[in-house]
Amino acid sequence: MRVRKEDGAGGKYMMDFIKQNIVSRFDCRINEISLGDLEDSTDFSENFLLTTDSYVVDPPVFPGGSIGSLAICGTSNDLAVKGAKPSFMSMSLVLQDGFEIEKLRTILEDMERWAREIGVKIITGDTKVVDSGVGVIINTSGVGVRNxxxxxxxxxxxxxxxxxxxxxxxxxxxxxxxxxxxxxxxxxxxxxxxxxxxxxxxxxxxxxxxxxxxxxxxxxxxxxxxxxxxxxxxxxxxxxxxxxxxxxxxxxxxxxxxxxxxxxxxxxxxxxxxxxxxxxxxxxxxxxxxxxxxxxxxxxxxxxxxxxxxxxxxxxxxxxxxxxxxxxxxxxxxxxxxxxxxxxx
Amino acid sequence: MRVRKEDGAGGKYMMDFIKQNIVSRFDCRINEISLGDLEDSTDFSENFLLTTDSYVVDPPVFPGGSIGSLAICGTSNDLAVKGAKPSFMSMSLVLQDGFEIEKLRTILEDMERWAREIGVKIITGDTKVVDSGVGVIINTSGVGVRNxxxxxxxxxxxxxxxxxxxxxxxxxxxxxxxxxxxxxxxxxxxxxxxxxxxxxxxxxxxxxxxxxxxxxxxxxxxxxxxxxxxxxxxxxxxxxxxxxxxxxxxxxxxxxxxxxxxxxxxxxxxxxxxxxxxxxxxxxxxxxxxxxxxxxxxxxxxxxxxxxxxxxxxxxxxxxxxxxxxxxxxxxxxxxxxxxxxxxx
The missing domain is CATH 3.90.650.10 (PurM-like C-terminal domain)
Incomplete structure (x- = not known):
């Protein structure tokens, strides 16, 4: 058996894939929301929520924004819909060897702009370069705060x-x-x-x-x-x-x-x-x-x-x-x- | 200008790349540690630290472990070296269309085993499937706790x-x-x-x-x-x-x-x-x-x-x-x- 595109495409197939492979192994509840509840973010204390998203959009720059806009807005949004203030974020870049620095700058400018707009702080990160196939993948994980x-x-x-x-x-x-x-x-x-x-x-x-x-x-x-x-x-x-x-x-x-x-x-x-x-x-x-x-x-x-x-x-x-x-x-x-x-x- | 392999290879070139492109834009300090301090994880409150890592190891299963072992141990380790107890984690999978489910199971078993050993809880996640070039990339972001x-x-x-x-x-x-x-x-x-x-x-x-x-x-x-x-x-x-x-x-x-x-x-x-x-x-x-x-x-x-x-x-x-x-x-x-x-x- 092999992974199919549908397993990561946000619908019923993805839900089934996640329930079978992830929730069955890792389900837990620290505070109120459990992993198995499959909500957009999960509380790990009375005051804090955690969420994560890896962005793989192709092309990485598009009309209205870029993978950088998505990485800040999308992860913030997963916190905001629980009522949490998007407050802290990690950013992890996976870049393809040879990726244009100019394009990366556009992406980082979008991240900077939206992070400032929301008031979310990027506090930690990671950078990897791989030889082929990814262009750019950005993971942002976010912490939301009771407010x-x-x-x-x-x-x-x-x-x-x-x-x-x-x-x-x-x-x-x-x-x-x-x-x-x-x-x-x-x-x-x-x-x-x-x-x-x-x-x-x-x-x-x-x-x-x-x-x-x-x-x-x-x-x-x-x-x-x-x-x-x-x-x-x-x-x-x-x-x-x-x-x-x-x-x-x-x-x-x-x-x-x-x-x-x-x-x-x-x-x-x-x-x-x-x-x-x-x-x-x-x-x-x-x-x-x-x-x-x-x-x-x-x-x-x-x-x-x-x-x-x-x-x-x-x-x-x-x-x-x-x-x-x-x-x-x-x-x-x-x-x-x-x-x-x-x-x- | 283009991204080079060395920009993500953990040495002086990576430090320069991160300082020029990331720290210059996003540096901030919430509590004690700043992004620009480039430590393994960063505190966002008196009691909590955040860290992130995207794992791109090739091959994904190797003697002694797998990308799953790395994803749990590596991110835990970035918290532990600050003295924090690795406590909560997000996991984000980017899978290539056609990736073998059997191999994915081996990887997830390693994650489950090490998470249990450490006592770290995976509380939120994300799954994406892309058409080419990545095999499997796993991001884990972790929260460490004062102890x-x-x-x-x-x-x-x-x-x-x-x-x-x-x-x-x-x-x-x-x-x-x-x-x-x-x-x-x-x-x-x-x-x-x-x-x-x-x-x-x-x-x-x-x-x-x-x-x-x-x-x-x-x-x-x-x-x-x-x-x-x-x-x-x-x-x-x-x-x-x-x-x-x-x-x-x-x-x-x-x-x-x-x-x-x-x-x-x-x-x-x-x-x-x-x-x-x-x-x-x-x-x-x-x-x-x-x-x-x-x-x-x-x-x-x-x-x-x-x-x-x-x-x-x-x-x-x-x-x-x-x-x-x-x-x-x-x-x-x-x-x-x-x-x-x-x-x-």
Whole structure:
């Protein structure tokens, strides 16, 4: 038996691969979150979370950013969706012998810029050079810290109901919670696809890579958020299905409410790609207590996320993720087996 | 300009590359240790240290271990040499499409075995699959924790002199400190070299990969250790030079006191390799207050390190690392420009 591309592509196959090979061996719980919970980061003390990501995106520099932007934003985002402030980071470079220093500088400039923007500090690192095949691979591991915005969020939520978790958890959603996304989908994967395949599509699409902490802290300062996920590999289809499964609720999404640019939608239609399972790098799907949903939406918009929208709600009527069109037809949005585009992050 | 192999090979060229490209952009200090101090791990709070390493060893399974053993032991060792207990770890796999599952299992078994031995918990991870060229790359980032052995060590040391640091630091050595190594050198790099090059040397050498925490905790429980480094890429030549430079002292080493197996020595002689700049994966060079050196040596031997030896001492007479032979001739052991063997860890 051999490793397949799908085993690392963010969907159901990857989940199965990880459960069989990793969780079965290493599962443990130090504080509240276990490895087997497969959340975006894991707490190792009352105040600290750890996360890791190796970035293998091809090409390493693309419209809207680079592997450097991903390495800082992506790892920060995995902390931010638990409600943690992205605070400390390691960076590990694996470079191919002969890699252009000029390109490396562009990548490091992106890392520097985004690290400063977020206020995350790179405190330790490692550099390896190998002879072939990798271009550049960057691993960033991040430590997130408990903070006042998280406390505020949980405090407000607990005015309405019990919430037995000390971080924002994938399993925290209940019947009636409102589902919000902060903007339009499928742009990161589309930008990578356009540049990599040299497609003659006249589409000026950029990666949406962005540190979600910048606006999530304002949303948490309003409060009432019960779950958050950043829909990277596997897109919103993967994130929504994970939330539904872990929380034990169904999710009803109004298909027409999901923000997507017209040209991105046409691009996906023409290529037969499903935008719901395509990667984003600056998006969050979140569940919010219904009483607080409009306020959270306002905070997101005020914080620069002008296309933020309510796209559905959690329901106990069924246990799947269901898409409803404007004329009332319904279909299940399944957990994707894999992201349709390889080496996207 | 392009990246060169030497830029990731653990010697002077790598240090220059890191200072120019990484430290110049990202240097910061959260607690006591700064990124620019280039120590093996960095503290981000009073009680926690972070470190990271990406392992690219070729071949991934070798006599004495695998990339999995390295990923757990190597990252643990970077925490242990600061006096921290290796406690939590992330693991990030980058696998080549088609990589054999059976080989992956061997690697994961090694990770499981060593993680259990040390008591380090893998709490979060990431899996990517790429189409070519990497085989397997593993990043482990580790969190180390302040502990009773470290406190004991620092307490004993401070009975003799001032030691203004709260971890065991590369810069902590003063005139007169005794230099100890826990066993024989150059075995990891030799084992990799023999198997990779298919050398017809009839040498049964295995990698020395081992978690140094297992015996360092006993040495610290005796106390008086002022600096520790694990001599991986660049070997003991790199580690001793880093200690000398950061501490601002010279180091005099009795060449004949350095433990090395006869067959490893012959192997290096024949191939023109310098064993002092070849990688080890289960060794520590440490500096110890002279009053405590014999006790620390005894503790190391009792803890299974039967070839542990005093190999020299720090001196203010000069500022280099100097090798002295049994007949009294002296030569400088310079900081190597690079490890002589690529992809060794």
């Amino acid at each position: 006042e915005y998280l406390e505020k969020n949980l405090g407000v939520l607990r005015e309405y109901r019990e919430y037995p978790y000390s971080w924002v958890r994938d399993c925290g959603v209940v019947d009636g919670d409102v589902i919000i996304i902060n903007g339009s989908i499928a742009e990161h994967a589309s930008a990578i696809m356009v540049i990599r395949e040299g497609l003659e599509f006249q589409m000026d699409v950029k990666s949406d890579v962005y540190p979600v902490w910048m606006f999530l802290k304002d949303a948490m300062n309003v409060g009432g958020i019960s779950a958050m996920k950043d829909p990277t590999r596997g897109g919103i289809a993967a994130s929504l299905n994970e939330i539904a499964e872990k929380s034990g609720v169904g999710i009803l999404i109004e298909e027409d409410a999901i923000p997507i640019r017209d040209d991105v939608k046409s691009f996906c239609d023409v290529l037969g790609l499903d935008p719901f399972s395509m990667a984003n790098e600056g998006k969050v799907v979140m569940a919010v207590h219904p009483e607080m949903a409009e306020e959270v939406l306002k905070a997101l918009r005020k914080s620069g996320q002008k296309d933020a929208a309510i796209i559905g709600h959690a329901t106990s009527e069924f246990s799947e993720v269901v898409l409803e069109t404007s004329i009332g037809t319904r279909r299940i949005l399944p957990q994707p087996v894999a992201d349709p585009i390889p080496r996207v992050c | 009773e052995y470290l406190e004991k060590n620092l307490g004993v040391l401070r009975e003799y002199r001032e030691y203004p640091y709260s971890w065991v630091r590369d810069c902590g050595v003063v005139d007169g400190d005794v230099i100890i190594i826990n066993g024989s050198i150059a075995e990891h790099a030799s084992a990799i070299m023999v198997i990779r090059e298919g050398l017809e040397f009839q040498m049964d050498v295995k990698s020395d990969v081992y978690p140094v925490w297992m015996f360092l905790k006993d040495a610290m429980n005796v106390g008086g250790i002022s600096a520790m480094k694990d001599p991986t890429r660049g070997g003991i030549a790199a580690s001793l030079n880093e200690i000398a430079e950061k501490s601002g002292v010279g180091i005099l080493i009795e060449e004949d006191a350095i433990p090395i197996r006869d067959d490893v020595k012959s192997f290096c002689d024949v191939l023109g390799l310098d064993p002092f700049s070849m990688a080890n994966e289960g060794k520590v060079v440490m500096a110890v207050h002279p009053e405590m050196a014999e006790e620390v040596l005894k503790a190391l031997r009792k803890s299974g390190q039967k070839d542990a030896a005093i190999i020299g001492h720090a001196t203010s007479e000069f500022s280099e690392v100097v090798l002295e032979t049994s007949i009294g001739t002296r030569r400088i052991l310079p900081q190597p420009v690079a490890d002589p063997i690529p992809r060794v860890c």
